Amino acid sequence: MTLETTFATFDFTNPFMNASGVHCMTTDELKELEESAAGAYITKSATLEKRAGNPSPRYIDLPLGSINSMGLPNLGFEYYLDYVLEKQKSQTSPLFFSVAGMSPAENLQMLTAIQESDFTGITELNLSCPNVPGKPQLAYDFGATQSLLEEVFAFFKKPLGVKLPPYFDLVHFDQMAEILNQFPLTYVNSVNSIGNGLVIDTEAEAVVIKPKDGFGGIGGQYIKPTALANVRAFYTRLKPEIQIIGTGGIENGQDAFEHLLCGASMLQIGTALQKEGPAIFERITQELEAIMTAKGYHSIDDFRGKLKSL
Known part of the structure; x- marks a missing residue:
């Protein structure tokens, strides 16, 4: 029995990671991820300059997940670049470094700096954050998206x-896959939260978060069916060399198993990590191992991507 997974030519002890944005703002939080049972971890999505983010309350736990409108709070690109450059000197497994510029130009500036640096890990470009007022993410x-990736590569x-938002139409899966297949991408991370949900406190007759009149991204179990659909859609449409990170609604071993069955190679945990803390990685690893043992699977590759149709 092994949960080892090969991703971007690197070997990881298990497929579990944090989702960028959760428990990764500071070096102290990143150290806790490093010391956890997670197979890998990723930094907070960085903007060029430090950002305080949106006013609070901006994140609320919900019975089946969460709603947030964080506004990309982070300590700035240089803070995280300095961290990964120092950490990779003593860490054998590669680091994941996330960037989310407030404009295409900012993304290009940060990626240029990464390309010119000594960073040897894996970069994630977050394409699922709003960038221009009045424009969609x-x-x-x-x-x-096509234009930016042409400039990047x-x-x-x-x-x-690249980290993607959820898509909801088969034609959109086709169109985005056609774009992504033109480029030497290492992976696609699917999905970010479902944008612009609204949660109401009926006692107060009010929204539950302050930014954007209460509109925010929905995460957790609420979005698992959508996340699984996106993982499956891209796994069956992208060229084999583009791997998938499955994100959305993973809080137990069964959720993890389903994402892997749909074709994911790595798994990121967001809302459940926010609620439970880094100890979740030990629990969820044990739960996935128990499912695999019961089914007679010896490795993830025994079942990864082998979802059956009726």
């Missing part, structure tokens, strides 16, 4: 993945 603008030669 970048990954919902297919033309802008004109110079970026290190391992790079």
Whole structure:
């Protein structure tokens, strides 16, 4: 029995990671992830300059998940670049470094700095954050996504993945996959939260978060069916060399098993990590092992991507 997984030519002891944005703001939080049972971990999505983010309350736990409108709070690109450059000197497994520029130009500036640095890990470009007021988030603008990736891969030669929002139409899966297949991407991370949900406190007759009049991203078990659909849709549409990170609604071993069955190679945990803390990785690893043992599977590759249709 092994949970080892090969991702971007690197070997990891298990497929579990944090989702960027959860328990990864500071070096202290990152150290706790490093010391946990997670197979890998990723930094907070960085903007060029430090950001305080949106006013509170901006995150609320819900019975089946969460709602948030964080506003990309982070300590700035240089803070995380310095961290990964120092950490990789003593860590054998590669680090994941997330960037989420407030504009295409900012993304290109940060990626240029990563390309010119000594960073040897894996970069994640978050395409599922709003960038221009009045415009949709970048990954919902297919033309802008194509243009940005053309500019990126004109110079970026290190391992790079993109984080995507959920899509809801089969045609959109087809169109985005056609774009992504043109580029030497290492992976696609699917999905970010479902945007612009609304949760109401009926006692107060009010919304539960302050930013955007209460509109925010929905995460947790609420989004698992959507996340599984996106993982499966891209696994069956992308060229084999583009791997999938499954994110959305993973809080136990069964959720993890389902994401892997749909074709994911790595798994990121967001809301459940926020609620439970890094100890979740030991529990969820044991639960996945128990499911695999009961089914007679010796490795993830025995069943990964082998979802049956009726």
